[in-house]
Amino acid sequence: MDGLLSTETLAGMLGAEDLLVLDATYTSTIPGAAKQDPRAEFEAGHIPGARLLDLDTLVDAGNPLPSMLPKRPLFEERMAQLGVTADTRIVLYDNSPHHTACRAWWVLRMFGVNAAILDGSIGHWRAEGRPVQAGPHLAAATDFTAGAPAARLRTLDDMRTTTEQIVDARSAARFTGEEADPRPECAAGHMPGAKNIPYGRFFEADGHWKSPEAIRAVFDTAGLNLAAPMVATCGSGITASVIVFAGHLIGHEIALYDGSWTEWGAHADTAKVLGA
Known part of the structure; x- marks a missing residue:
């Protein structure tokens, strides 16, 4: 499932x-x-x-x-x-x-x-009035062994040399540098060549996910090619996961840069771009 x-x-x-x-x-x-x-x-x-x-x-x-x-x-x-x-x-x-x-x-x-x-x-x-339950959860422990990765991870070293399309889930103001990063150690702006899709654009006004056709349109509007490799980034790897899941819903597996801007934006030797 x-x-x-x-x-x-x-x-x-x-x-x-x-x-x-x-x-x-x-x-x-x-x-x-x-x-x-x-x-x-x-x-x-x-x-x-x-x-x-x-x-x-x-x-x-x-x-x-x-x-x-x-x-x-x-x-x-x-x-x-x-x-x-x-x-x-x-x-x-x-x-x-x-x-x-x-x-x-x-x-x-x-x-x-x-x-x-x-x-x-x-x-x-x-x-919708569906049932809820109060109290802590109860679980009987099991033996569990992890399997091989079914998702894609990118590191700082990967991002320094990547040829993948970069898509940033942060707000437009943080992406352009109009708004300072909330982490004082991080510079403003975004990674060179990145495109911006604030993660909220994948949802309808009522909070449900958009249709597959509408999700594709979000990527298209941002100037991204769904036939080519892509990596998602954000502030700390949380909302970038929204982009990864959105891609998954339309059959496009997107990698995730886990360090994201918290890592890239704090390094003195990484390039930062201001503006759209």
């Missing part, structure tokens, strides 16, 4: 023994994000049977950059704690304006685990 799932479809799946719904809300290192407590929010009310992924701690804590891909042992330990097996069908949702379920989806795929994302997330689930 790997794609977009409607609230109606998920409601019909609840109670299946092989189903695992994971709350992938993440807030801790996104500058300007509203202060949230994902665990408290989860315990106050979540989709019945769901478990908390705790995406804030599913990172490489030894890396000075924020939110970097976790090491394999930590990922395997977390999946085992959540009760994941080779046969588990996983559905991700979040309660974040940054659509952080996309980041969770990419992280899981980097370790060979496929998952679907709930369209409209928990906000639409609640608005």
Whole structure:
């Protein structure tokens, strides 16, 4: 199971023994994000049977950059704690304006685990009057071994020499440098040759994902060639995952630069461009 799932479809799946719904809300290192407590929010009310992924701690804590891909042992330990097996069908949702379920989806795929994302997330689930459950999650631990990556990762060294199209998910003001980067150690602007698609453009006004045809139009309008390789970047690798998932929905696999502008923008020897 790997794609977009409607609230109606998920409601019909609840109670299946092989189903695992994971709350992938993440807030801790996104500058300007509203202060949230994902665990408290989860315990106050979540989709019945769901478990908390705790995406804030599913990172490489030894890396000075924020939110970097976790090491394999930590990922395997977390999946085992959540009760994941080779046969588990996983559905991700979040309660974040940054659509952080996309980041969770990419992280899981980097370790060979496929998952679907709930369209409209928990906000639409609640608005439709669907059931919620309070309290912490309960899970019986399993043995879990990660598989081969099904997603694509790019590093700083890769980006220095890349010939891939670069697409930046940050706001237009941050991309052009009109607005200073919220991290004071980072310069303003964007990577040479990059195109800008603020991640919100992939969604309808009501928060649902746009149709495949409309998603293709977003890429086309930005001047990107969907027949050629592409790498997504943003501030810290979170909202770039929205672009990666959007590409996946239309059959185009996009790589992700995990260090993103937090890394590139802080290096003295990397080129930065101002303006559109």
